[in-house]
Amino acid sequence: MKIKDLRTNFVDSLSGIYDSEEILSFFYILSEDILSLRRVDVAMRLDQEVSVKQIEVFDKAKQRLEKQEPIQHIIGEVDFYGMSFKVSPNVLIPRPETEELVDWVLKDQPKDASLAILDIGTGSGCIAISLAKNLPKARVYAIDVSEQALEVAKENAKNNKVEVTFIKEDILKVESLFQKFDIIVSNPPYVREMEKQEMKPNVLNNEPSLALFVSDKDPLLFYEKIAILANKKLNNDGVLYFEINQYLSFETKKRIEELGFTSVKVREDIYGNKRMIRACAPKK
Structure with missing residues (x-):
């Protein structure tokens, strides 16, 4: 079978589940992973023959995509801020908006x-590791409640050759952080239960609910708790950074200001959604 025939069969099989642009994106991601061919290489080698083994690997990936399993889980990794991160169903798949926060x-x-x-709710470790990689003199710590997530994060730190101190802790049960920090950053759970209907099955069925959802009744639970802890343990010139729910940007900003933080700024992502907040530590 030639690459052009493989592509046609792949697109036809997934039509009706995904749109054509997304299917082609999956094909090119798999082509790079399985055939070691980038998109531009595929375009130039459409008549190249594909081995039986490679066809089998494509077919297995296609079957998993038919079940709406994330492409990142199928290839086992994702690019984030110029590095490669292992992902699994135990961690959130790093998103482009989180790259913008970093x-x-x-x-x-x-x-x-x-x-x-300090990175709170580190998951795959993408925030902590990216900061450690690009700020070589920094001492980076990362907290998560999930032992399985921390195992993934530790492997990612090792693979990307950085040192991060990982700590298993439920931030909601912490009464005081263990030391002072210059920067505290977090991408905590912020999706309200009511917003589940907006989410695709590949996210709902394959990523950890623990890292995604909060109660409709108390959607700012994590922001409030982290801000209270940060209030006590940020240095005088310290800064707090959050990824936030775009629908609750006003409420999140207001609550952080009520807790004493100054110069609270909301920033939009590349899609125009209000997804990030920076706040300066209260003056002691």
């Missing part, structure tokens, strides 16, 4: 800054 933190800091940084 970029905001990094652009606010000199590269040679000696900082103490």
